[in-house]
Amino acid sequence: MNNTIEDLFDIIRSRLRERPKESYTVSLADKGKPYVARKVGEEAIEVIIASTSEGKERVISETADLVYHLLVLLALEGITLDDIYQELRRRMK
Numbered sequence: 126m127n128n129t130i131e132d133l134f135d136i137i138r139s140r141l142r143e144r145p146k147e148s149y150t151v152s153l154a155d156k157g158k159p160y161v162a163r164k165v166g167e168e169a170i171e172v173i174i175a176s177t178s179e180g181k182e183r184v185i186s187e188t189a190d191l192v193y194h195l196l197v198l199l200a201l202e203g204i205t206l207d208d209i210y211q212e213l214r215r216r217m218k
């Protein structure tokens with residue numbers, strides 16, 4: 126359970142390398158980085174809406190969508206989770 130984000134990120138990166146036809150990740154990436162970045166913004170707005178008016182279950186579901194789309198964007202940027210962890214650790218007081 127603890128490594129779920131790492132596992133999902135590995136799957137996303139392997140989809141982008143191997144490009145299987147049925148992959149949502151590949152179809153998303155094919156629309157271009159600006160499109161993926163906008164999806165991250167949309168999913169963030171959906172988290173806000175869920176949090177202000179739709180309840181905990183919807184917040185969990187929309188957060189999962191947000192995390193997935195953010196991981197796809199990071200992969201397209203060539204950023205690793207270690208890069209993010211390093212930055213978080215640098216700020217840690």
Ligand SMILES: N=c1c2ncn([C@@H]3O[C@H](COP(=O)(O)OP(=O)(O)OP(=O)(O)O)[C@@H](O)[C@H]3O)c2ncn1[C@@H]1O[C@H](COP(=O)(O)O)[C@@H](O)[C@H]1O
Nearest residue numbers: 133136137140147148149150151153164167189190193194
């Ligand atoms: N975790 C996810 C995940 N979360 C959300 N989504 C997809 O993100 C989309 C979000 O829905 P939206 O309504 O916002 O978007 P949409 O209308 O379907 O699509 P757009 O035309 O707006 O791009 C849905 O189609 C979800 O299926 C995900 N798609 C894939 N994964 C995982 O990513 C990995 C790779 O998946 P594939 O690339 O499909 O093999 C697998 O482990 C999957 O389980």
